[in-house]
């Protein structure tokens with residue numbers, strides 16, 4: 294470890310912040326917090342909102358509900374636009390809510406819903422929200438750095454990501470960016486904040502520091518990760534993620550399996566969610582994959598438990614890694630006798 298108030302760390306945080314600004318597509322500094330992604334979401338909410346504020350929460354799964362819950366916990370009046378899991382948000386729906394209820398101060402959206410493998414059409418949502426004025430607060434934890442999400446260009450006001458997803462770093466850092474409008478809102482917002490007060494983080498960053506002791510080793514990792522990200526370039530990164538996601542979708546379909554995303558146009562390029570067929574014991578297959586082959590198929594969360602599995606393809610991976618995992622799945626499906634159905 295090193296002195297986090299010394300020149301060596303100052304060099305690291307400056308380089309890392311420049312890298313974050315580049316990936317977020319922004320001209321003001323991204324703030325790095327020591328927290329997991331959820332801490333970043335909490336920071337996003339409490340820095341721009343006040344108790345009693347009306348907000349529209351667009352939710353297509355577990356993480357959309359989590360963002361809504363954070364706002365509720367801190368006293369916002371949350372109006373929910375919830376979709377059936379597997380669906381993507383319709384960009385025409387928020388305008389109807391916003392026109393009917395002009396007191397709505399912010400719209401909360403998950404860019405990439407990791408629980409269902411669906412990517413919301415954020416660019417279109419950004420355009421309609423921006424026209425009407427509320428702040429657009431976006432959970433980009435499992436999208437930013439893997440699929441395009443240029444915050445300024447898309448009219449995003451608050452964008453959050455987390456180190457353990459596409460950034461190729463262990464868990465421990467959250468990244469939060471605020472637009473000029475969002476920083477203005479942070480001056481009058483009254484939800485309680487201390488550790489996650491982004492105004493303090495911003496003024497420390499002017500001196501290349503953080504207000505509290507940062508997770509130094511994660512910074513070393515992120516600094517290194519930027520060498521790879523820069524070498525590949527944003528276009529290269531996005532193209533690789535798209536190609537491997539397409540490969541994953543094509544292969545699971547070739548095995549006779551069905552994607553959980555209702556409409557393939559919104560199927561995520563960072564995580565593929567797949568339905569277990571009714572006639573097989575999916576969790577038993579996942580257990581064999583893990584115990585006999587060291588391949589972890591992500592399970593479904595909450596009501597999707599036992600119904601789907603998820604293949605993550607973001608960050609540090611190659612198509613060969615995914616191919617090897619799918620080979621195991623293919624083999625186990627072929628070996629597994631169909632369960633008797635009534």
Ligand SMILES: *Cc1c(COP(=O)(O)O)cnc(C)c1O
Nearest residue numbers: 329330331356405407434435455
């Ligand atoms: C992983 C993830 C989070 C944050 O989860 P943590 O466990 O707190 O890091 C939030 N939103 C989405 C969409 C995620 O994929």
